[in-house]
Amino acid sequence: MSSAKAPLVLLHGFGGIGAAWEPVLRRLEPDLPLILYDLPGHGRSLDAERVGHAGVMAKAVLGDLDRRGISSFHLCGHSMGGAIASLIALKASGRARSLTLLAPGGFGAEINHAALRRYASAVETDELALALAAMFASGSMPDPAGLDRLAEARRLSGATDRLMEILRSFLVEMDGRIGQGILPLTSFESSGVPTRLLWGREDPILPVAQAKSIWTGAEVTLIDGAGHMLTDEAPDAVASAIAAALLTG
Template sequence: MNETLYVSRTGEGAPPLVLLHGFAGTHRVWDGVRAALGGSPGVLAYDLPGHGGSLGFPEAGRAGPAAKAILADLEDRGIDRFHLAGHSFGGAIAALTAIGEPKRVLSLTLFAPGGFGPEINTPLLWRLAEAGNAADIRDCLTAMSGRRPLVAEGVVREAEAMRTAPGQLAMLRNVCGLIARDGRQGVISHEKLAALTMPVHVVWGALDTVLPARQAHDLPPHFVLHTFPHLGHMLPEEAPQEMAHILARALG
């Protein structure tokens, strides 16, 4: 398997926006957001280790090594400073990336990020890891979404196609076991988050069934919180226009 990180790059605007998807996704979860943002700025949307085009990348499922891998890849591309956004597991990786190299991150936007509290819906996460056909995937994504219309069939097809790669389902099970160890997730130090000085936006859906919205109740005072009463966990896919608006604000 290919031991490199896959990235989808569009636009040439600098500094670029780096996008990190959540568990069991790929860079394609950002398609609606990218379309809403238009041609500027430049965007790099990664497949995280163990997912999609980065299936064979080492140490898949651990947020810390993933953050270091993203930073190293950006450095190899000659990208010194960038805006950063992540959803769910990708949000945890984004936060650790900003903590690791704060001077390189111009803004940080976290959509229902992992690591902000120990609670996580482990049974639902395992259902998603085991879902291998369209019907099961659709049921999981619907359970993870809020009150917007049903999950788009294109999203379901993309998720199903991703799982056809040899070893992908086994890898998702492995990653799931690392994310939700003993029914809980790892927690990022509040002190380290509070020490971040770049603009930070945190977005949460009140109907999130994966990571409870109360995990956003004790944010550092300089973080900007955006809450959506009718959205669930799948924010980039449920409401791409709204999420793009928040990103545009972060980009300034």
């Protein structure tokens, strides 16, 4: 990296692509050093190795940061990307300057897996619009330009099969009900990584009550009128949280 600043690593949610951060990026400093991933099994990383649950992908992302020689970084992750970012911060707490989580996965068992299956199988723009509408707060809709970018990624051969494979990897059956795996949350208490958590009060995918699982010392912001897709629904709040996080080092 030519910049002396620690870069911001952005990790999108399940079924997304790195370009999903566009509404937030427009609100950040233009000279901010960024590492913007398409996560393994998504978009341009469709055929990447280490495709699976958050733990597998955390190892893949951290391995890439190591190969790039990135000694320290800020992390921001949405949904599944939030679970991945959390695990990277846990594994590399001495290198993670900050952790910003947007409705992260792994903070409780409950998850709207049916909505995620519909989303994972959608390819064309109209299908994606319907699937994503179920992930927004009532009355909100996805950005048309973002839908077109996502549809282009979904048309790649094998894209939906890959997403179903990833979905199966992080869903678990407990007491006859399907839920998600849970992060080792008690381990984060001593990590010392400054953490900010944002969650939409009307999240239809991951219940906002899961925000209570965050470790002591984290800064929590619950956003009125927002659902699960905070990069689209609350980009100002997300950008403000990231800007605050970057001041930590």
